Amino acid sequence: MNRAYSIAEEYEIIREKNKNELEYRKSLLYSDIPRLKEIDEELVKLSIDITRAILGKPEDSSVLVKELQSRQLDLKIEKAEILTSNNYPKDYLNMKYQCKTCKDTGFIDNEKCKCYVQKEINHLYVQSNLGKILGKENFDQFMWEYYSDETMDDNISPRENMKLIYSKCVNFVKDFDDHNTNLMFIGKPGLGKTFLCNSIAKDLLDYGKSVIYKTSSDLIDIVRKYKFDFENEENNEQYLNDIYSCDLLIIDDLGTELSTQFSNLVLYSILNKRAQNNKKMIISTNLDIDEFTKIYSDRITSRIFGCFDTLEFLGEDIRLKMHKLI
Ligand SMILES: Nc1ncnc2c1ncn2[C@@H]1O[C@H](COP(=O)(O)OP(=O)(O)OP(=O)(O)O)[C@@H](O)[C@H]1O
Numbered sequence: 001m002n003r004a005y006s007i008a009e010e011y012e013i014i015r016e017k018n019k020n021e022l023e024y025r026k027s028l029l030y031s032d033i034p035r036l037k038e039i040d041e042e043l044v045k046l047s048i049d050i051t052r053a054i055l056g057k058p059e060d061s062s063v064l065v066k067e068l069q070s071r072q073l074d075l076k077i078e079k080a081e082i083l084t085s086n087n088y089p090k091d092y093l094n095m096k097y098q099c100k101t102c103k104d105t106g107f108i109d110n111e112k113c114k115c116y117v118q119k120e121i122n123h124l125y126v127q128s129n130l131g132k133i134l135g136k137e138n139f140d141q142f143m144w145e146y147y148s149d150e151t152m153d154d155n156i157s158p159r160e161n162m163k164l165i166y167s168k169c170v171n172f173v174k175d176f177d178d179h180n181t182n183l184m185f186i187g188k189p190g191l192g193k194t195f196l197c198n199s200i201a202k203d204l205l206d207y208g209k210s211v212i213y214k215t216s217s218d219l220i221d222i223v224r225k226y227k228f229d230f231e232n233e234e235n236n237e238q239y240l241n242d243i244y245s246c247d248l249l250i251i252d253d254l255g256t257e258l259s260t261q262f263s264n265l266v267l268y269s270i271l272n273k274r275a276q277n278n279k280k281m282i283i284s285t286n287l288d289i290d291e292f293t294k295i296y297s298d299r300i301t302s303r304i305f306g307c308f309d310t311l312e313f314l315g316e317d318i319r320l321k322m323h324k325l326i
């Protein structure tokens with residue numbers, strides 16, 4: 001993986017930044033209100049004295065420690081009063097953390113903090129280049145004009161059809177924690193399947209859910225690397241775990257991968273593992289049901305059509321409409 005920075009390095013950079021910002025705030029205030037500098041210096045000295053007293057003679061240190069602590073409290077109060085009376089928040093000279101839970105270390109008692117897990121996912125995102133596209137393809141940017149309101153043979157106009165699909169997608173996000181639905185987007189090219197995958201991904205990411213978006217060929221590649229690339233074993237294993245356990249896995253363009261026994265096996269194991277983990281998926285494909293059954297084994301087909309809510313996209317290729325070709 002060519003990460004610009006490893007996650008550990010990212011935390012180091014954040015901590016360095018926190019430190020520099022604090023130093024900056026201090027330098028501004030100290031020259032304005034010199035008493036603050038004195039207080040801070042005395043506080044540092046006090047905390048050293050307290051530690052020394054505790055470590056030195058534990059038996060008879062308790063009176064001294066109490067004394068020092070009460071002095072410490074007085075100083076903290078004085079400091080807070082000076083700050084507030086000068087219109088600064090009273091924690092203005094404390095270290096500011098992006099994540100208060102782990103104080104930007106990424107870990108709590110050797111367990112990954114929530115922010116660390118989110119960073120892992122973000123790294124996957126950077127890799128999938130989804131970052132940029134989410135600004136353009138999201139529910140707010142959805143245009144209805146591309147879907148004709150003329151009824152076709154199906155007795156429903158593409159727009160009516162899209163209204164149903166759209167509301168299913170919105171509800172998929174809204175009730176995300178309360179349902180067990182998987183969605184299957186079926187339809188010809190250029191009808192907005194990827195657009196809606198991205199819209200869902202964006203909203204869920206904003207809610208702090210872990211989402212991975214991959215085309216099926218990228219997905220097969222990741223697993224192939226895991227199985228056969230032993231140089232990067234640890235990273236690849238992490239990747240695979242995320243694929244099995246992230247909150248939502250989106251597999252776009254299913255059917256465009258080179259279909260082999262291996263790819264079938266991979267797909268089946270992903271479907272299975274995620275079902276076992278009770279994790280949701282969205283799959284999009286150009287294949288119709290007949291084509292689908294030709295490419296994929298019965299067990300995959302039955303899993304998908306049994307466990308997914310199939311939504312068929314109707315209309316005319318938006319790519320052509322955008323370029324005014326139709
Ligand atoms: N509802 C929409 N509003 C605005 N733009 C849209 C909408 N739906 C799709 N588009 C745009 O139309 C183009 C094609 O859409 P999209 O990529 O989602 O099609 P698709 O169904 O995934 O096609 P394919 O099967 O070829 O992958 C994209 O540029 C997309 O941004």
Ligand SMILES: [Mg+2]
Nearest residue numbers: 193194252253
């Ligand atoms: Mg697509």
Ligand SMILES: [Zn+2]
Nearest residue numbers: 099102113115
């Ligand atoms: Zn954290």
